[in-house]
Amino acid sequence: MSDNMSLVPNEQKFQSRIDAEEKVEPKDWMPEKYRQNLIRQISQHAHSEVIGEQPEGNWISRAPTLERKAILMAKVQDEAGHGLYLYAAAETLGITRDELIDRLHTGASKYASIFNYPSLTWADIGAIGWLVDSAAIVNQVSLQNTSYGPYARAMVKICKEESFHQRQGYNIMMTLMQGAELQRDMAQDALNRWWWPSLMMFGPHDAESAHSAQSMKWKIKRRSNDELRQQFVDQAVQQAQAIGLVVPDPDLSWNEERGHYDFGAIDWQEFQRVVSGNGPCNRQRLAHHVEAHTEGAWVREAMAAFEAKRRTARAEVA
Amino acid sequence: MKLNDPLTRYVVRLGDDALIMGHRLSEWMSRAPFLEEDIALSNVALDFVGRARLFYQYAAELMGGEVTEDTFAYQRDVRDFTNLLLCELPRGDFAFTLCRQFLYDAFSLPFTQALCHSTDPQLAAIAAKAEKESRYHLRRSSDWMLRLGDGTQESHERCQNALEQLWIYTDEMFECDDLVNDLVVAGVAVNTSSLRSTWLETVTETLRTATLAVPESQGGVTGGRVGIHTDDLGFILAEMQFMQRAYPGLQW
Amino acid sequence: MSDQLQLYEVFIRSSRGLDHKHVGSLHADDPHQALEYARDVYTRRGEGISIWVVASRDITASQESDCESFYDPLDDKPYRHAAMYELPEGVDSL
Numbered sequence: 001m002s003d004n005m006s007l008v009p010n011e012q013k014f015q016s017r018i019d020a021e022e023k024v025e026p027k028d029w030m031p032e033k034y035r036q037n038l039i040r041q042i043s044q045h046a047h048s049e050v051i052g053e054q055p056e057g058n059w060i061s062r063a064p065t066l067e068r069k070a071i072l073m074a075k076v077q078d079e080a081g082h083g084l085y086l087y088a089a090a091e092t093l094g095i096t097r098d099e100l101i102d103r104l105h106t107g108a109s110k111y112a113s114i115f116n117y118p119s120l121t122w123a124d125i126g127a128i129g130w131l132v133d134s135a136a137i138v139n140q141v142s143l144q145n146t147s148y149g150p151y152a153r154a155m156v157k158i159c160k161e162e163s164f165h166q167r168q169g170y171n172i173m174m175t176l177m178q179g180a181e182l183q184r185d186m187a188q189d190a191l192n193r194w195w196w197p198s199l200m201m202f203g204p205h206d207a208e209s210a211h212s213a214q215s216m217k218w219k220i221k222r223r224s225n226d227e228l229r230q231q232f233v234d235q236a237v238q239q240a241q242a243i244g245l246v247v248p249d250p251d252l253s254w255n256e257e258r259g260h261y262d263f264g265a266i267d268w269q270e271f272q273r274v275v276s277g278n279g280p281c282n283r284q285r286l287a288h289h290v291e292a293h294t295e296g297a298w299v300r301e302a303m304a305a306f307e308a309k310r311r312t313a314r315a316e317v318a
Numbered sequence: 319m320k321l322n323d324p325l326t327r328y329v330v331r332l333g334d335d336a337l338i339m340g341h342r343l344s345e346w347m348s349r350a351p352f353l354e355e356d357i358a359l360s361n362v363a364l365d366f367v368g369r370a371r372l373f374y375q376y377a378a379e380l381m382g383g384e385v386t387e388d389t390f391a392y393q394r395d396v397r398d399f400t401n402l403l404l405c406e407l408p409r410g411d412f413a414f415t416l417c418r419q420f421l422y423d424a425f426s427l428p429f430t431q432a433l434c435h436s437t438d439p440q441l442a443a444i445a446a447k448a449e450k451e452s453r454y455h456l457r458r459s460s461d462w463m464l465r466l467g468d469g470t471q472e473s474h475e476r477c478q479n480a481l482e483q484l485w486i487y488t489d490e491m492f493e494c495d496d497l498v499n500d501l502v503v504a505g506v507a508v509n510t511s512s513l514r515s516t517w518l519e520t521v522t523e524t525l526r527t528a529t530l531a532v533p534e535s536q537g538g539v540t541g542g543r544v545g546i547h548t549d550d551l552g553f554i555l556a557e558m559q560f561m562q563r564a565y566p567g568l569q570w
Numbered sequence: 571m572s573d574q575l576q577l578y579e580v581f582i583r584s585s586r587g588l589d590h591k592h593v594g595s596l597h598a599d600d601p602h603q604a605l606e607y608a609r610d611v612y613t614r615r616g617e618g619i620s621i622w623v624v625a626s627r628d629i630t631a632s633q634e635s636d637c638e639s640f641y642d643p644l645d646d647k648p649y650r651h652a653a654m655y656e657l658p659e660g661v662d663s664l
Contacts, residue, residue, distance in 0.1 A: 063561075
């Protein structure tokens, strides 16, 4: 209570609205920090979807069957769609998509670090769909209740569409595990490389998370990093075992008392190294996006010029 | 892989066009000028890959035995592929891709409309689905012709250049070899030479509105239907077939 | 650059008999293109049978500050809701 006393009346009213589980909508008054915090989180989420097109998009031309190719195309297209839903949600906060893209290009805005790892074999497409999308969904399901209306609605749409993503990934892994030895090795190798980065996707431990406390208070975030990570581990370990994959963590064990899996320490140095730009593909991922955006400039200019000409023509007729 | 049955050869040919076109379009994913277009182009790419699968599945059914849709995509070499050269040309810039698409869509719409009347019910059914897609594709690519043709000087020049480069590959769409002629007589195939005037009308009209010039005819380059391709197809296949070649005989 | 593209709001009727519902927004050059992109972006799974697009700037929206004068006066008319009227015993529905 003493906390709320120090708030200006607007903020107090805002916080009580949040506490009452009322959604915040675009035109509502909101604290500037709430707005900035949301822009940071939503745009990071949007960028992740769009940059996430790349590691999987790499395999569209090499998918081993036509059915897998079509599925992968649909999936990568969905990522672009989800990026768009999220940019649209961010734009309701009074920032343009161009500004958001600019922040991505200058490094002011981040994207999920996991996409800085390469997709080396076909099994990586399975691992990404299964692990990375599962991790994303665990997080996104909790965000369906986020306090900002447009973000929550975007999450509902995204969750609905993404359920097929993790299924197709798991299905790839399952097919590999039922195949030849070299396929099983391929699947295990992919799990070995994607497991820890997937755990890192949930961010630092709650105690060390810079934005967590305020975000939870504003109900931008609904569940803590560690809670979500635990849920992911519990699900994924079971799924791995069901198809004969070995989770690459010697400390992994079922804790009867907690009703959860205990797991080993995350290598946060590795996390920091990749976040700060020295993952295997950081430069390529960003360069790819910058190049496409720059190369597209003449197209966007042509559209604007075309529309301007028509506006003039219409004005003359009028 | 030797194909002897005329109908199978014809069906595979149509599948090849669709697959290679879909492949080129799919290369744009994550590379389009803005996000909406990324998604829209992916839809078109998906339509073509979907179309290829329908044709190949039908061809597999005609062949019987162990043959599947994937046999056609992954186990034939360049000389066995019979797609139009137009489809395999590298994607180039956005103008090149959209000009190619427009020239092809303007052909594909009347083609699929005509194929709807094929005496072969399977072909007619595939065509009925493809025709709806083509109508949307043509609407989209025509719009782009207008925007790019009548946009900035740069976009106009890029389009005009693309059209000049593409034009010599358009003849092949209207070529009818013995295979087609025989199947036309049977009411199965489309006599594409009869579609040329409709196509030229659509193209001329749209390009005129887009302030673009219809390129002068300089004859045509052909060969795709007999497996004489540009160098580019080999690289498409090398990439596309990598998994099946490196790890043959496995389930994925 | 894409700033020069307009922002459009997209509304989709998911099946006959239902209202068009707001589903999100997108950027396009003109309404015609907005409609096509809406089809590509928001109906990838056949979610709709009819689409409306409206330039966002053409929407006049009520403000939060209007809330009190707009909606509060409507709060005191319980007689407009069926729930106010009690049913006698023995009558389950009316």
